[in-house]
Amino acid sequence: MSAYIIRRLLYAIPILIGVNLITFVLFFVVNSPDDMARMQLGDKRVTQEAIDNWKSEHGYDLPLLFNQDAGGLGAITDTIFFQKSLKLFAFDFGTSDSGRDIGYDIRQRMWPSLAIALPVLMVGLAINISYALMIIFFRATYIDWGSVVLLVAMMSISGLFYIIGGQFLIGKLFHLVPISGYDTGLDAYKFLILPVIVGVVGGIGSGTRLYRTFFLEEINRDYVRTARAKGLRERVVLFRHVLKNALIPILTGVVAVLPLLFMGALITESFFGVPGLGSYTIDAINRQDFSIVRAMVFLGSVLYILGLIMTDISYTMVDPRVRLS
Amino acid sequence: MMPVILTTDALIFLLLAVAIGFGVYASRHEHLRAPWRSVARSPVGAAALVVIAFYVGIGLLDSLHFHPRLEPATETAAADGEAPKARYSTQVLSVLDLWLSGLRERQEKTFSAPFATHLFVKEAVEQPDGTVIRAYPRLEHGGAHLADPDNRGLDIPIRGLFGAVKGLIVWTALALGLLWLLARRRGSDVAAMADTVRRGETDVPWRVTLITLALMLVLSFTAAELAAKYHILGTDKVGEDVFYQSLKSIRTGLVIGTLTTLVMLPAAILLGIMAGYFRGITDDVIQYLYTTLNSIPGVLLIAAAILMLQVYMTNNAEQFNSLVERADLRLLFLCLILGVTSWTGLCRLLRGESLKLRQADYVQAATALGVRHSTIIGRHILPNVLHIVMITVVLDFSGLVLAEAVLSYVNIGVDPTMNSWGNMINSARLELAREPMVWWSLAAAFVFMFTLVLAANLFADVVRDAFDPRIASAR
Numbered sequence: 144m145s146a147y148i149i150r151r152l153l154y155a156i157p158i159l160i161g162v163n164l165i166t167f168v169l170f171f172v173v174n175s176p177d178d179m180a181r182m183q184l185g186d187k188r189v190t191q192e193a194i195d196n197w198k199s200e201h202g203y204d205l206p207l208l209f210n211q212d213a214g215g216l217g218a219i220t221d222t223i224f225f226q227k228s229l230k231l232f233a234f235d236f237g238t239s240d241s242g243r244d245i246g247y248d249i250r251q252r253m254w255p256s257l258a259i260a261l262p263v264l265m266v267g268l269a270i271n272i273s274y275a276l277m278i279i280f281f282r283a284t285y286i287d288w289g290s291v292v293l294l295v296a297m298m299s300i301s302g303l304f305y306i307i308g309g310q311f312l313i314g315k316l317f318h319l320v321p322i323s324g325y326d327t328g329l330d331a332y333k334f335l336i337l338p339v340i341v342g343v344v345g346g347i348g349s350g351t352r353l354y355r356t357f358f359l360e361e362i363n364r365d366y367v368r369t370a371r372a373k374g375l376r377e378r379v380v381l382f383r384h385v386l387k388n389a390l391i392p393i394l395t396g397v398v399a400v401l402p403l404l405f406m407g408a409l410i411t412e413s414f415f416g417v418p419g420l421g422s423y424t425i426d427a428i429n430r431q432d433f434s435i436v437r438a439m440v441f442l443g444s445v446l447y448i449l450g451l452i453m454t455d456i457s458y459t460m461v462d463p464r465v466r467l468s
Numbered sequence: 469m470m471p472v473i474l475t476t477d478a479l480i481f482l483l484l485a486v487a488i489g490f491g492v493y494a495s496r497h498e499h500l501r502a503p504w505r506s507v508a509r510s511p512v513g514a515a516a517l518v519v520i521a522f523y524v525g526i527g528l529l530d531s532l533h534f535h536p537r538l539e540p541a542t543e544t545a546a547a548d549g550e551a552p553k554a555r556y557s558t559q560v561l562s563v564l565d566l567w568l569s570g571l572r573e574r575q576e577k578t579f580s581a582p583f584a585t586h587l588f589v590k591e592a593v594e595q596p597d598g599t600v601i602r603a604y605p606r607l608e609h610g611g612a613h614l615a616d617p618d619n620r621g622l623d624i625p626i627r628g629l630f631g632a633v634k635g636l637i638v639w640t641a642l643a644l645g646l647l648w649l650l651a652r653r654r655g656s657d658v659a660a661m662a663d664t665v666r667r668g669e670t671d672v673p674w675r676v677t678l679i680t681l682a683l684m685l686v687l688s689f690t691a692a693e694l695a696a697k698y699h700i701l702g703t704d705k706v707g708e709d710v711f712y713q714s715l716k717s718i719r720t721g722l723v724i725g726t727l728t729t730l731v732m733l734p735a736a737i738l739l740g741i742m743a744g745y746f747r748g749i750t751d752d753v754i755q756y757l758y759t760t761l762n763s764i765p766g767v768l769l770i771a772a773a774i775l776m777l778q779v780y781m782t783n784n785a786e787q788f789n790s791l792v793e794r795a796d797l798r799l800l801f802l803c804l805i806l807g808v809t810s811w812t813g814l815c816r817l818l819r820g821e822s823l824k825l826r827q828a829d830y831v832q833a834a835t836a837l838g839v840r841h842s843t844i845i846g847r848h849i850l851p852n853v854l855h856i857v858m859i860t861v862v863l864d865f866s867g868l869v870l871a872e873a874v875l876s877y878v879n880i881g882v883d884p885t886m887n888s889w890g891n892m893i894n895s896a897r898l899e900l901a902r903e904p905m906v907w908w909s910l911a912a913a914f915v916f917m918f919t920l921v922l923a924a925n926l927f928a929d930v931v932r933d934a935f936d937p938r939i940a941s942a943r
Binding site: 162165166169170173178179181182296298299300301302303304310311403406409410424425428429431433437443444447448451 | 782
C-alpha cells in the first residue's frame with residue numbers, strides 16, 4: 144500500500160512541473176513584465192523609467208531564464224523563472240504586488256473558507272443522499288416524477304440567483320441574519336448560516352440528481368433482486384444493500400473535493416464578504432494582482448492532484464474489486 | 469448597408485453548416501437516426517426544442533452584422549457634381565438591432581420600472597407656473613402616448629390582448645399549414661388530421677409542439693405589442709430598455725454555449741481517439757497533457773488567461789477597429805479558454821471508448837488486412853464514438869451558459885460593453901441596496917437565462933436517454 148502511495152505521489156511531480164510551466168508561460172512569456180507594469184501603472188504614456196521602477200520594486204527586473212550578469216549559481220537563481228516560478232514548489236509564494244506576504248495571507252484566510260465549505264459539504268451530502276433515497280423509495284410515482292422536474296429546474300438556476308435570493312429573503316426580508324460580513328472566533332457563526340444555506344440549496348439540484356442515478360444503477364443489480372427474492376422489505380433492501388454500495392462512488396467523489404475545500408467558494412465568499420481564499424482570489428483578479436493569481440493557480444493544482452491521489456487510494460480501500468496497479 | 473462579418477459570426481455560421489452537415493450524415497446512418505427519432509418522439513424534447521428554436525432564431529438574427537448606411541450629405545454631393553457615394557457609419561449593428569430599432573432608440577434618462585410612465589428617481593421638474601418641485605418626471609417614451617397616465621390600467625390589458633390575438637392568428641396559420649402537410653402525407657383530410665393531433669395520437673408529439681408554439685408565439689407577440697409603447701421590463705441605469713438588453717444577451721449566451729464546444733471538439737476528438745487507439749507513449753503524453761490542464765482550477769486558468777488578454781489589449785489598443793470588434797475577440801477568446809478547460813472530460817471519455825473499440829473484431833480484422841491507421845480511425849472508430857461527442861455537446865451547453873454569468877460577475881467574462889446576462893446581473897446587483905429595490909434587470913436576466921437553460925437541460929436529458937445504450941437495453 145505505501146509503495147502504491149509513493150508511486151502515486153511521484154506521478155504528481157511531472158504534473159506539477161507542467162502546471163508551473165504553463166503559469167510561467169502565461170504570466171511572463173505571453174506578456175512581458177513591461178506590459179504588466181504598464182497595465183498596473185494604468186497609463187498609456189508611462190515613461191520607461193517608471194516601468195523600470197515598478198519592475199525593480201516587485202522583483203520583475205530580472206532576466207526570464209538566464210542571468211548572464213550574475214556569476215556562478217546566480218546565473219540560474221537570479222531569474223524570474225527561479226524567483227517567481229520555481230519557488231512555488233517550496234510553497235514560497237513571495238509577496239503580492241501590493242507588498243503583502245502571500246503565504247501568510249493564505250494561512251490566515253483558509254480557515255474562514257473551510258468554515259463555510261465544510262458545513263456546506265456535510266449538510267449538502269446528508270440532504271442530497273436522503274432526498275435521493277426518498278426519490279428512489281417512491282420511484283415511478285408522481286413523487287419521483289415531480290422531484291426530477293424540480294431538480295432539473297433547480298439545476299437551471301444560476302448560482303448567482305441563489306445567493307441574491309438568499310440574501311434578499313433571509314437577510315433583508317426576515318432580518319434573521321446579517322447579509323454579509325465576518326467575525327473572528329465563534330461569533331462568526333451567525334455570518335456563516337446564510338452562506339451555508341445558500342451553498343446547500345444551490346447544490347441540491349445537481350447533487351441529488353447525480354446520487355439518484357447512482358442509486359438507480361445499483362437497484363437493477365442482481366444482488367438487489369436476490370435480496371427482494373429473499374423476501375426482504377423494500378426499506379431494508381434500500382438501506383442495507385443499495386445505500387451501502389451506492390456510497391462507494393458518492394464517498395470517493397467527496398474525497399476528491401476534500402482538499403479543494405480550502406480554496407473556498409469564489410462567488411459565495413465575495414458576495415457575503417467572508418475573508419476566505421475565494422474572495423482573496425476574486426480581489427486579486429479585480430486588482431489584477433498577478434502574483435496572487437499565480438500562487439492560487441499553483442495551490443489549486445496541488446490540492447486538485449492531492450484530491451486525485453486520495454480518490455485513488457480511497458477506491459482501493461473501500462472497493463476490494465479495485466486492485467492496486 | 470455594408471455587411472460586416474465578425475469572427476464569431478463566421479464561426480456561428482460554420483457551426484450551423486457543421487450541424488446541418490451532421491444532420492444529413494445522421495439521417496443516412498441508422499445507428500444515429502434511430503436515437504434522434506426517439507428524441508423527436510419525446511414530448512419533453514419537442515417542447516424544449518421549440519423554445520430553443522426561438523432562442524436560436526433570435527441569436528442568428530443577431531449574428532448578421534452590418535455597418536448602417538449614413539444619409540448622404542446632399543450639399544457636398546451637389547457641390548462635387550458626382551453621384552453621392554454611399555457612406556457607412558462605423559457603428560456595427562445586427563439585423564436584430566434593425567428589427568428592434570424602436571427599442572434600442574427609445575432611451576430614458578435612467579431607471580424606470582416595468583410598464584412605468586414615470587421615472588424611478590425624483591428630479592427637479594419645472595411646473596407651468598415657473599416653480600420647481602422635486603417629482604417623478606414623465607418618461608420620454610414609456611407610455612408617452614397616454615394623455616393621462618392613470619389610463620395605463622386599461623391600456624395595458626387591451627394592448628396585451630391585441631398582441632395575444634395577433635400571436636394566435638399567426639399560430640393558427642402555422643398550425644393549419646402543418647396540419648395540411650401532415651394530412652397530405654397521410655392521405656387524410658385536414659379535419660381528421662386535426663382530430664388525431666388533438667387527441668395526441670401522432671408518433672411525433674405534434675400536440676405538445678403546437679401548444680408550446682402557441683405559448684411562445686402569444687408571449688412574444690404580446691411582448692412586442694406592449695414593448696412598442698412601454699418599457700415592459702423597465703430601463704436600466706443609463707435608461708436602456710432591459711427587454712432589448714435581454715434579447716441581445718441571447719446571442720452571447722448561445723455563442724458561449726456552442727462555440728466553446730466547437731473549438732474544443734477537434735482537439736478532444738483527435739487526441740482522445742489517438743490516445744485510445746495507439747496507446748503506448750502517445751497515450752502517456754496525451755494523458756499527461758490533459759491531467760496537467762485539468763489540475764489547474766478552471767476559474768483560475770480562465771482568470772489568468774483573461775487578465776493576460778486584458779494586458780495585451782490595453783497595450784495593443786490600435787489593433788482593434790471598433791469596440792464591437794474588440795468585444796467580439798474577447799468573446800472568442802473566452803470561448804477558446806473555456807474550451808481548454810472543458811475538453812479534458814470528452815477526451816477522457818473518447819480515450820476509454822477507443823480503447824474498447826480497438827479490441828473489436830472488425831478493427832482487429834481491418835488491422836490484420838493491413839488497412840492504414842488513418843482509415844481505421846476514420847471508418848471504424850470515429851463513427852462509433854460520435855454519439856459520445858453528441859451527448860457531450862448537448863450536456864455541456866447549459867453549464868457553459870451558466871458559467872458565463874458567473875465569469876462576467878467576476879469581471880473575467882465577456883467584455884463589459886457587451887450585452888450578456890452576466891453583465892446584466894453584475895450591474896443590477898449594485899442597485900439591490902436601493903430602496904425601493906431595482907429588481908427588474910435581475911428578474912429579466914433570470915427569466916431569460918432560466919428558460920434557455922431549463923430547455924437545454926430537458927433536451928439534454930432526452931438526448932442522453934436516447935443515446936445511452938445502457939438505458940436503451942434496460943427498457
